[in-house]
Amino acid sequence: MKSFCMTDTGKVRDHNEDSVIIVRNKDNDYLLAVADGMGGHSAGEVASSIAISYLGKHFQESFIGFSKEEAIDWLRTSATEINRMIYSYEGDHPESKGMGSTLVVAIHTKDYILFGNIGDSSGFVMKNKKLHKVTYDHTLVNLLVTAGELTKEEAKNHPKKNVLMKALGASNPIDIDIFEVDMGVTDLFLCSDGLTNMLEEDQIQKVLLSDELIEDKVNRLIAKANNRGGLDNISIAYLIRDKEGEEE
DSSP states (O other): EEEEEEEESSSSSSSEEEEEEEEOOHHHHHHHHEEEEOOOHHHHHHHHOOOOOOHHHHHEEESSSOOOOHHHHHHHHHHHHHHHHHHHHHHHHHHGGGGOOOOEEEEOOOOOEEEEEEEEEEEEEEETEEEOOOOOOOHHHHHHHHTTOOOOHHHTTTTTTTTTTTBBBSSSOOOOOEEHHHEEEEEEHHEEEHTTTOOHHHHHHHHHHHSOOOOHHHHHHHHOOOOOOOOOOOEEEEEEOOOOOOOO
């Protein structure tokens, strides 16, 4: 197993509101997560940091020998607790009103792979050398595409393409979408919309299929996004499985 994560401020924003993590527990299970924060007075980076810090610590302390059903429940209760923590912080810091965060998370064990998401940070898998998006973006334009009101092409340049319909800290209660992934996948790839708004999926796929080291692939994707304008923070968490899905 090889894994690498990185976050970059981009070319336009003056600070980074993204947070990213990859952690492994005693059972050699992996958790990957990316959170993209929002809100003024640095509240966005606080919200994303709350989400990622909680997940990393909670995973290493409590995620032990879980069945798939237990893992799904763990993801749901974790999202609920993070949401509560963000609301609590906002209550104690009125200047952070409107703070929130997206979240995309993947859990890899020897028996199952799960993805979860809230908002528009994305989760992908590679299977048979083809990149597949797993998660569903909780955006206004995606809702309109699903309803047949917009085409996918129209959605790409829509003025409201970044309007979120769901985010941590934006509604209570919160519900995280959870997806199970086939064990035949080779790669797990998570990113914030700072990457997907700059690069097409086939451009991401081409880099991931190259023979470069995992660190070089991630660095090259971030460089490509920045070369196209780097309009937002860019974060990536990437895991390449070996053939057995076990530790090398």
